[in-house]
Amino acid sequence: MLTKNHVKLITSLSQKKFRVQHQLFVVEGVKGVQEFLNSTFELYQLFSIEAIFEADTILVSEMELQKISSLKTPNTALALFKIPKQNEIKGSGLTLALDDVRDPGNLGTIIRLCDWFGINNLVCTKSTVDCYNSKVVQATMGSLARVDIQYVDLEAYIKAYPHDVFGTFMDGESIYSESLPDEGVIVMGNEANGVSESMEKLVTKKLSIPRFGNLQTTESLNVATATAIVLSEFKRK
């Protein structure tokens, strides 16, 4: 049975401070819930209008699901999972670093890209949008369960990093002509401002994605599509 306390807890989790306090986050929809049940995440509570999961389920009516869902058209199930302890950052391979990515859809898409391209480590500034924000969780389509994400003091992390630090800039070397290594950290910047000045100083190899269209305009690529191209280039050889 859905209680008032359930409703209060679940709706509070739309705010980061309550996710941090309770160490819980929300997953919605049959497919998403199933992906997280199959992952290493630990289930806390599962609400569904049908008993279709192997896990313990609190059955709710459609109207009750509507009450706890953040979606206009809720899809059958909603579950609370425990936020795992941050793993230690693995030392080897490629690391993607996000310098204040703010849009939940962009972060979700970037997490899917890390999953696709087998990126071991995703590190983010503390001002990057929270990966347990429900819009991020929805946009990851389950990849969140397969990618390690850390929120760190990014400047300190990069300063201590022993290999090359890459970033994309208008005046960088064409990413198509550079020989790209298997070890390195790739910094991607904020939607409006790109890589911050303090971070730019720590970049050891400036790259650019060449533009083939009309060169008079100053448009940039969206950070998620730029990340797609950059990761593809690092991995393609």
Add this chain to the structure above:
Amino acid sequence: MLTKNHVKLITSLSQKKFRVQHQLFVVEGVKGVQEFLNSTFELYQLFSIEAIFEADTILVSEMELQKISSLKTPNTALALFKIPKQNEIKGSGLTLALDDVRDPGNLGTIIRLCDWFGINNLVCTKSTVDCYNSKVVQATMGSLARVDIQYVDLEAYIKAYPHDVFGTFMDGESIYSESLPDEGVIVMGNEANGVSESMEKLVTKKLSIPRFGNLQTTESLNVATATAIVLSEFKRK
């Protein structure tokens, strides 16, 4: 002065049938409006809370702008532009073909990618989301003014197309190892279903974007990030 007829016209343009009837679409925000003013699009009416444009401006209050805007926080200006006549499809170069892309944000991102990579032609099935939908216009960040978009009977178009037809599939040849031409049409599919079966039969070269992560999962890339990688591969040589 903002009249009741203005409000009625502008709010009606959130629906495609009224955009088609009036042959008008909405652009919001100072930057977007300025991009379209600088383009070949023809201005119909411009509403702004400040007289900051060179074009004729109907001055409105913030409350009036709120009334005609589709945004939660409207940004200074809103303009109506005329929908141009469809140009003839140019014969040469790369063509991107969209097979029922439904999400306005995805179409907007793909239009920006065409602008970036200098793709001359973007052709879409008639069931692809309308490029004059206000969410698409917002997401293009002005690129809509620089990319020719046609809604066509895509099967008939592809059947008559004289060069190779490319598409991405799980069982295609790695896009990283294929030699990719300067002429061709690239078909990208619907968010949920990919390229349709009828279109798949018309594809002459099946490509795939290799996956480097955990291979047991069946996730796909988002259509906009897949398009970013595919266009980058065609253009990079």
